Amino acid sequence: MKVLIFFGLFVILFFGFSAISACAGNLVDEDIAVKALKTQGFSDIMITDKDSWFVSFKGGGREDAVIFTALATNPAGKKVEVFVFAGWPWKGATIRSR
Numbered sequence: 434m435k436v437l438i439f440f441g442l443f444v445i446l447f448f449g450f451s452a453i454s455a456c457a458g459n460l461v462d463e464d465i466a467v468k469a470l471k472t473q474g475f476s477d478i479m480i481t482d483k484d485s486w487f488v489s490f491k492g493g494g495r496e497d498a499v500i501f502t503a504l505a506t507n508p509a510g511k512k513v514e515v516f517v518f519a520g521w522p523w524k525g526a527t528i529r530s531r
């Protein structure tokens with residue numbers, strides 16, 4: 434019985450934390466991703482996706498709240514797909530490629 438109670442609490446806390454993390458990701462504006470990419474020399478930036486669920490399981494850090502997927506031209510002139518991880522409210526952005 435104690436195992437079921439513990440498991441139930443774990444599931445509730447896990448999904449509660451996931452929902453809070455997803456809400457924080459919705460507060461991050463895509464301008465943060467665009468600014469980070471421009472600062473690193475990217476141009477022709479187009480944000481194609483925004484994902485705020487289970488970011489830390491998709492290559493982000495514990496502080497990251499959202500992943501932006503972008504198509505952009507890198508400083509070498511090639512069109513590439515990049516991922517910008519960002520946090521809320523004080524964490525900056527991290528750019529990653531495949």
